[in-house]
Amino acid sequence: MKTATATAHSNIALVKYWGKRADAPPALNLPAVGSLSMTLDGLRTVTTVAAAGSDSFSLDGEAVSGKPEQKVYAHLDRLWASAHETPRPRCAVTSINHLPTAAGLASSASGFAALTMAAATAFELDLTTARLSEFSRMGSGSAARSIFGGFVRLDAGEAADGRDCVARPLAGAEDWPLRLVVVQTTRGVKPVGSTEGMQASRDTSPYYQPWVDTSIQDLDAAQAAIEARDLPRLGAIVEHSCFKMHACMMATVPPIVYWKPASLGAIHAVWAAREEGLHGYVTMDAGPHVKVLCLSLIHI
Ligand code: DP6
Numbered sequence: 461m462k463t464a465t466a467t468a469h470s471n472i473a474l475v476k477y478w479g480k481r482a483d484a485p486p487a488l489n490l491p492a493v494g495s496l497s498m499t500l501d502g503l504r505t506v507t508t509v510a511a512a513g514s515d516s517f518s519l520d521g522e523a524v525s526g527k528p529e530q531k532v533y534a535h536l537d538r539l540w541a542s543a544h545e546t547p548r549p550r551c552a553v554t555s556i557n558h559l560p561t562a563a564g565l566a567s568s569a570s571g572f573a574a575l576t577m578a579a580a581t582a583f584e585l586d587l588t589t590a591r592l593s594e595f596s597r598m599g600s601g602s603a604a605r606s607i608f609g610g611f612v613r614l615d616a617g618e619a620a621d622g623r624d625c626v627a628r629p630l631a632g633a634e635d636w637p638l639r640l641v642v643v644q645t646t647r648g649v650k651p652v653g654s655t656e657g658m659q660a661s662r663d664t665s666p667y668y669q670p671w672v673d674t675s676i677q678d679l680d681a682a683q684a685a686i687e688a689r690d691l692p693r694l695g696a697i698v699e700h701s702c703f704k705m706h707a708c709m710m711a712t713v714p715p716i717v718y719w720k721p722a723s724l725g726a727i728h729a730v731w732a733a734r735e736e737g738l739h740g741y742v743t744m745d746a747g748p749h750v751k752v753l754c755l756s757l758i759h760i
Pocket residue numbers: 472473475476477478489495568599600601602603654655656744745746
């Protein structure tokens with residue numbers, strides 16, 4: 461094997477992914493709904509995979525242990541096993557997250573996309589972007605979208621093996637220079653991780669099935685709004701998808717409420733500014749921070 465380094469950028473979903481297909485093997489990590497995202501040039505992960513005497517994983521200079529470490533090795537195993545029958549060589553994985561200090565933003569999207577690209581090159585796999593997206597998805601669903609820049613759509617697909625659940629670019633970042641302003645509302649880690657939260661919503665939320673059933677409309681409408689470069693139209697879908705997902709989360713038993721008082725304050729501040737003519741639209745993920753989709757030249 462070779463030593464390889466790859467960079468991947470994080471992304472934020474404009475049409476959200478929340479829930480996994482119940483009929484598929486968990487290892488494929490197939491989403492129950494498609495999603496659509498915007499890749500962020502300001503947030504990135506740089507990962508190096510090199511041969512070593514034993515497996516190790518360090519993030520921002522610190523050794524990582526437990527579940528996150530095991531997920532990284534399992535990802536290396538599946539990439540290696542896709543082309544080899546021999547045991548996988550031991551690897552040193554070194555990742556650096558370039559995120560604004562303490563932004564509290566999830567990095568699994570850029571993390572698994574960078575790991576997939578670095579390991580594929582280190583193992584000399586020569587994968588297409590579709591296969592890179594497919595492997596990234598197995599690490600983390602949102603990572604499938606970070607293989608591309610700009611606006612990216614990931615369809616849920618129907619194939620039992622997930623081959624048709626790969627991301628594709630809709631438009632480049634330069635085609636429509638939108639911005640995403642992150643309002644950091646708290647510090648610290650989120651209480652419920654996405655993977656377990658999705659599982660709980662699927663098992664207990666009465667809004668889960670309606671959420672799944674209506675997602676395709678949002679995807680198609682968002683894609684059309686991007687093609688038309690129509691921000692008010694896209695913004696309305698972005699907010700609808702976000703609040704529908706959070707309604708599904710909140711109706712989970714026990715409830716999953718990521719919002720903090722400051723989150724609601726930020727949402728209302730954006731809406732008040734919108735009354736005065738600002739084209740800003742809010743979205744939130746599995747955490748308390750509020751992200752505002754807007755044009756590049758604005759003053760809040
Ligand atoms: C709310 O991709 O982190 O950010 O596939 O279980 O790793 P796993 O989940 P993950 O979930 C992201 C959920 C979300 C919405 C989104 O990014 O689409």
